[in-house]
Amino acid sequence: MERTFACDVNKSTESNLMVRGWIHKIHDLGQITFIHLRDKTGIVQLVIDKELRENLRLEMSIEACGERVINEKAPKGVEIQVKELKVLGKAHYDKLPFEINSYKQKASLEKQLDFRSLSLRAPKVRAIFKVQEEIAEAFKNYLKSLRFSEIHTPKIISSSTEGGSEMFTVSYFDRRAFLSQSPQFYKQMMVGAGFERVFEIGHAYRAELHNTWRHLNEYVSLDVEMGFIKDEFDIMDVEEGFINYLYAHLRETCKDELALYNITLPEVVKIPRMPLSEAQELLLEKFNKKSPVGNIDAEGEIILSKYVKETYDSDFIFLTKYPVSKRPMYTMPDENLPGMTRSFDLIFKGLEITTGGQRIHDYEMLKSNIEKFGLNPDDFSFYLDSFRYGMPPHGGFAIGLERLTMKILGLENIREATLLPRDMKRLEP
Amino acid sequence: MERTFACDVNKSTESNLMVRGWIHKIHDLGQITFIHLRDKTGIVQLVIDKELRENLRLEMSIEACGERVINEKAPKGVEIQVKELKVLGKAHYDKLPFEINSYKQKASLEKQLDFRSLSLRAPKVRAIFKVQEEIAEAFKNYLKSLRFSEIHTPKIISSSTEGGSEMFTVSYFDRRAFLSQSPQFYKQMMVGAGFERVFEIGHAYRAELHNTWRHLNEYVSLDVEMGFIKDEFDIMDVEEGFINYLYAHLRETCKDELALYNITLPEVVKIPRMPLSEAQELLLEKFNKKSPVGNIDAEGEIILSKYVKETYDSDFIFLTKYPVSKRPMYTMPDENLPGMTRSFDLIFKGLEITTGGQRIHDYEMLKSNIEKFGLNPDDFSFYLDSFRYGMPPHGGFAIGLERLTMKILGLENIREATLLPRDMKRLEP
Numbered sequence: 060m061e062r063t064f065a066c067d068v069n070k071s072t073e074s075n076l077m078v079r080g081w082i083h084k085i086h087d088l089g090q091i092t093f094i095h096l097r098d099k100t101g102i103v104q105l106v107i108d109k110e111l112r113e114n115l116r117l118e119m120s121i122e123a124c125g126e127r128v129i130n131e132k133a134p135k136g137v138e139i140q141v142k143e144l145k146v147l148g149k150a151h152y153d154k155l156p157f158e159i160n161s162y163k164q165k166a167s168l169e170k171q172l173d174f175r176s177l178s179l180r181a182p183k184v185r186a187i188f189k190v191q192e193e194i195a196e197a198f199k200n201y202l203k204s205l206r207f208s209e210i211h212t213p214k215i216i217s218s219s220t221e222g223g224s225e226m227f228t229v230s231y232f233d234r235r236a237f238l239s240q241s242p243q244f245y246k247q248m249m250v251g252a253g254f255e256r257v258f259e260i261g262h263a264y265r266a267e268l269h270n271t272w273r274h275l276n277e278y279v280s281l282d283v284e285m286g287f288i289k290d291e292f293d294i295m296d297v298e299e300g301f302i303n304y305l306y307a308h309l310r311e312t313c314k315d316e317l318a319l320y321n322i323t324l325p326e327v328v329k330i331p332r333m334p335l336s337e338a339q340e341l342l343l344e345k346f347n348k349k350s351p352v353g354n355i356d357a358e359g360e361i362i363l364s365k366y367v368k369e370t371y372d373s374d375f376i377f378l379t380k381y382p383v384s385k386r387p388m389y390t391m392p393d394e395n396l397p398g399m400t401r402s403f404d405l406i407f408k409g410l411e412i413t414t415g416g417q418r419i420h421d422y423e424m425l426k427s428n429i430e431k432f433g434l435n436p437d438d439f440s441f442y443l444d445s446f447r448y449g450m451p452p453h454g455g456f457a458i459g460l461e462r463l464t465m466k467i468l469g470l471e472n473i474r475e476a477t478l479l480p481r482d483m484k485r486l487e488p
Numbered sequence: 489m490e491r492t493f494a495c496d497v498n499k500s501t502e503s504n505l506m507v508r509g510w511i512h513k514i515h516d517l518g519q520i521t522f523i524h525l526r527d528k529t530g531i532v533q534l535v536i537d538k539e540l541r542e543n544l545r546l547e548m549s550i551e552a553c554g555e556r557v558i559n560e561k562a563p564k565g566v567e568i569q570v571k572e573l574k575v576l577g578k579a580h581y582d583k584l585p586f587e588i589n590s591y592k593q594k595a596s597l598e599k600q601l602d603f604r605s606l607s608l609r610a611p612k613v614r615a616i617f618k619v620q621e622e623i624a625e626a627f628k629n630y631l632k633s634l635r636f637s638e639i640h641t642p643k644i645i646s647s648s649t650e651g652g653s654e655m656f657t658v659s660y661f662d663r664r665a666f667l668s669q670s671p672q673f674y675k676q677m678m679v680g681a682g683f684e685r686v687f688e689i690g691h692a693y694r695a696e697l698h699n700t701w702r703h704l705n706e707y708v709s710l711d712v713e714m715g716f717i718k719d720e721f722d723i724m725d726v727e728e729g730f731i732n733y734l735y736a737h738l739r740e741t742c743k744d745e746l747a748l749y750n751i752t753l754p755e756v757v758k759i760p761r762m763p764l765s766e767a768q769e770l771l772l773e774k775f776n777k778k779s780p781v782g783n784i785d786a787e788g789e790i791i792l793s794k795y796v797k798e799t800y801d802s803d804f805i806f807l808t809k810y811p812v813s814k815r816p817m818y819t820m821p822d823e824n825l826p827g828m829t830r831s832f833d834l835i836f837k838g839l840e841i842t843t844g845g846q847r848i849h850d851y852e853m854l855k856s857n858i859e860k861f862g863l864n865p866d867d868f869s870f871y872l873d874s875f876r877y878g879m880p881p882h883g884g885f886a887i888g889l890e891r892l893t894m895k896i897l898g899l900e901n902i903r904e905a906t907l908l909p910r911d912m913k914r915l916e917p
Contacts, residue, residue: 062716064635079716080681081878099635099684120716122880146679147716148878151851155877176874179681188683192638196646205495206528209621209805211708211889213908214643214691215656215667217915227644228659229667232695232912236642238658245908249915251577252608253510255528256609262691265663281641285510287491287549287576422580441917445605449510449577450550460640470735479642482663486646488677488870 060124062488063445066100068127069135076139077124079389080101082117082178084160094162094488095134095160096123097180102131104138111144117155118180120148168472175488176480186316187476190309190462193258197308198458201301207256207283210243214238218438227266227276238264241457243255243389244442246284247418248277249449255286260460270483272472273410277462277481283415291391291417294454295332295377298405299414302328302375311466320468329370330405334380338363353385378402380404382414389425391417391454401454415456422446489553491499491747497556498564502711507532508576511546521790524563524589525552526609533559533567546584547609548576585636597901604908604917615745616905619738620893624689626737627710631728636685636712641674641693643667647867656705667693671884672818673871675713676847678821680879683710684715689889691796699912702839702899706910712844713884720820720830720846723804723883724761727834727842731757731804746783749897760800763809767792782814790838808832810845817861818854820846820883830883837895839840844885850860851875 060077068076069083080098091250092112094105105123115121125141127427146235156174157166159181164171171178178184199209217237217375227238242259249257265281285297307323309317317324336354344361345366350359355378367376380399383392391401401418418452423448429436462477474480479488489506497505506529509527509863521541523534534552536544539669544550556569583604586595588610593600628638644658645668658669671688678686692709700906704875712724729782729855735753738746762770767784771777775791784792784807809828820830831845848854858865893905905908908917 075830079880097682099637099682120880122716148849149851150878151876174873176677176681177877179683181679185559186623188637188639195638200863208528208617209624209690210617210907213706213910215693215706215915230657230699231915234915236915248605248610249907251886252605253528253609253614253840254698264644268661275642277642287551294898304767398810402904420577445917447580448547448606449579451508478639478678481642481644486660486663486665488874 062122062374064100065096065098068103068139069137071127072128075124076127077122078105078139079120081120081148082115082483085117087112088089091414093138096121096145097182102134102182105131105141106138106292107141107144111141114146114207117151118159119146119150125463131442135285138234141423148320155218160239168474169313172480172485179240179378179478180329183319184475186313186319186471187464188470188478190317191311191460191476193309193312194305194463195279195281195460196306196312198258198301199258200308201304202256202283205256205297205300207258207285208254210242210249210257211261212239212242212249214264217358217441221351225266225313227264230340240265241280241281243387246282246455247389247444247450247453250284250286250453251445251448255289255451258282258283263457268483273465275473275477275480275482278462278477279460281460281463282455283456283457284453286453288452290418291379291403291415292332294415294417295330296483297327297381297404298415298458299330299454302330309423312433324467325374328375329373329396330375330377331373332377332379335378335382336380339367353382360411366404367406374408375404375407379408386416388428388434389418391419403456405456406460407463410462410466412462412466413456415454417452417454420446420450420452422450491551491657492527493529494532496526496543496567497532498566498713498772500556503764504553506551506710507568508549508551510549511544514541514544514546516541522567526551526611531563531611534570535567536570536573539569542652543575545579547588547606548579550575558880569742571856573832596611597903601903601909601914604777608907612748612902615742615748615895616893616899617907618745619742620722620889621895622741623707623734623892624710624889625741626734627689627730629737630828631687631712632747632803633794634685634726634729636664636687636714637676637683638689639671639675639683639830640690641668641678641688643693648868650678654695656693660832660880670795671696671711671817672708675711675884676818676882677874677880679713679715679882680874684880685713687712688799692886693747696897699910701893702891702894704906704909704911706904707906709889710887710892711883711884712886715880715881715882716879717846717883720808720832720844721761721848723844724808724832726758727885729889731759733791746897751897753896756856758802759804759805759806760796760802761808764807764811765809765917767805767807770795782811789835789840793835793838796835803837805835806832807835817857817863818847820848832885834885834887836892839891841895842885842887846883849875849879849881851879 063076080096083097084095086093092107095102122145123141124143125139130138229236259282339350381402386400393399393401405413426436461476462472492505509525512526513524515522524531551574552570553572554568559567563913642732658665768779812829815829822828823831834842890902891903
């Protein structure tokens with residue numbers, strides 16, 4: 060007999076079915092027992108006789124065959140009256156570390172992460188990764204519809220992308236190498252190599268000494284780079300288009316998951332755009348909140364987002380025109396605003412989820428900018444040389460997949476949006 | 489005016505068009521000049537007057553506006569008579585390192601890799617990565633149609649996956665960590681965590697001291713793991729199904745690219761399955777070729793593939809039933825063939841592109857197998873513990889994306905199928 064998935068039991072026209080999954084709940088009622096069987100797609104109710112009940116324990120995996128019967132009281136109105144039952148995966152525990160069939164998870168996040176293959180079984184936890192998968196899917200589909208190509212670039216690199224610190228070092232045969240903080244150089248190079256429009260879904264590494272609710276040392280970066288643009292606003296248009304596409308996609312593919320988190324996504328997202336200096340002034344004047352030079356801090360992001368939500372009914376805001384001193388050496392200066400760049404951040408519900416902008420595309424200008432930043436162009440020759448052959452105007456952005464997931468679902472800690480997080484203290488599981 | 493891509497010029501109904509791209513060829517004919525303009529999607533012919541010709545050089549990027557005119561002699565029968573022309577990306581070179589508009593690339597592979605943003609512009613090189621992108625797309629689409637979920641697992645890990653050597657070490661804050669050779673443990677754990685069926689498209693790292701045509705130290709692994717299987721043949725069926733899906737997908741999406749390489753993909757792929765011992769005997773008896781214990785070597789793979797092609801008209805062969813001593817500790821022993829396992833390799837045109845099989849799913853059996861292999865179960869506790877909670881029977885396989893690309897297109901060196909290869913000597917670009 061072919062296996063039927065839980066989500067298909069209701070609409071099946073077979074009278075006898077075979078299902079497989081894990082024992083989610085056991086409810087003994089004397090002669091018979093109700094079992095909620097959980098598989099990848101949902102939960103189905105089994106009814107079993109006493110003799111089959113023996114030896115069954117929560118979270119075992121089983122295969123059950125039986126008759127499909129209408130029962131209004133069962134979840135989704137159907138149950139299976141089991142005739143044959145086989146244990147596929149045994150239980151080898153004294154006591155489960157925590158309940159996974161209760162609506163509210165009582166175990167601490169640390170404990171959930173320690174027992175990740177168990178905590179992920181809880182439908183509400185599993186839902187996070189369904190949403191995350193669909194975010195990446197929407198990102199890919201949207202960009203492909205605009206003729207972007209997917210690329211895979213190296214994560215082991217010979218030198219720092221931006222002359223910065225906070226890199227993990229790798230012993231690479233007899234040399235020292237680094238783990239890439241971003242595919243920045245490579246995505247630009249691929250634009251110039253004739254791909255024109257590229258995206259990458261790949262790991263990025265930050266050796267930051269932060270153990271906070273919003274930092275991971277290894278995360279998935281959704282990277283975009285686009286050639287033949289007019290200016291940085293073309294890039295913001297692409298990102299705004301993505302957010303709209305994403306929300307429509309999630310409404311369609313993650314209805315149940317969004318409902319579990321009480322999330323309603325707006326039909327249309329129109330993202331206000333505000334120069335950084337204006338945001339700083341606004342914070343100071345309206346909220347007496349001072350900002351650091353050339354940026355706003357985490358508290359400022361939260362206050363500003365609240366203001367933007369109340370004033371423009373938007374969960375997002377683009378901050379534009381960051382100063383040269385606060386952006387990497389490849390950032391395009393704004394010829395109309397001395398000291399400023401054609402760059403932006405995207406703040407989503409109080410958290411920065413994107414940095415982006417137009418890049419310098421002229422070889423001489425880039426070379427002289429590298430020098431202005433006190434760096435040696437020779438250290439960047441493999442990158443710089445690719446600007447010798449007609450590099451077109453271009454720009455791009457990157458979104459942290461886990462941050463976007465966290466903020467869409469209103470999670471409190473970015474580790475919740477990571478299958479197997481890596482932070483300063485955690486390398487396992 | 490909106491930009492028109494080269495591939496759309498022919499079918500456009502506008503009389504005036506704007507195009508953008510790189511100058512692929514310049515052909516001066518006295519008063520007028522023909523230019524082949526290359527963009528992401530193809531090549532379009534421009535006709536320009538003498539005064540616009542000045543300062544134009546190969547591989548500059550430009551924007552051109554003009555009238556769309558039918559000309560039977562132009563590629564695809566249409567050309568643009570240019571009225572306005574703007575240089576977008578200047579040339580900063582004395583001489584191009586190599587020609588990129590000749591059909592046959594004369595530069596050595598090393599030189600092409602040194603100037604990667606230039607060599608990738610050659611249409612025949614670019615075609616490799618169009619095919620590669622569609623391979624990954626087909627992999628994803630096929631598996632999603634079978635209800636597999638895409639996952640992202642950590643590449644920084646605390647210990648070796650299989651107790652083996654050949655790992656790159658990473659300085660992880662005050663600890664030593666490693667770059668993952670394979671998501672093996674994690675994909676199994678995610679099956680057990682309720683995902684049931686997972687795939688990952690991600691980097692894998694091998695610190696192998698090999699600098700050959702078929703080895704990379706960083707590559708993209710197409711990983712699959714599937715729960716609730718009967719045995720390893722379920723896994724081979726999934727892989728065979730993928731190959732058939734892939735070929736149909738490539739025939740549809742990469743017609744021009746396959747033609748550039750003179751590749752015709754068969755309509756149906758039925759992969760013969762042969763126990764390893766039988767293949768070894770066959771090699772010895774028919775070709776006087778001895779094999780190492782429990783495997784066949786690279787030469788044997790080539791001879792066998794030739795034989796299989798002639799005998800079964802198949803470019804592929806599954807070798808099955810490898811001995812316990814040659815497979816990792818998590819491999820399921822075959823209870824009907826003492827000393828053998830439920831594992832397989834897939835050989836494609838003389839090269840191993842896959843290792844796969846059924847895994848041990850019972851906690852006690854896995855623990856005792858780890859011990860049998862002379863390893864300490866405590867070193868694998870984060871992995872082993874996830875087998876305590878009803879791990880179902882499961883198995884999987886992995887395909888090297890670059891190897892598959894190389895073999896489909898008949899390339900000679902795996903570096904050709906890698907945007908930016910990493911090997912013992914190469915960390916740049």
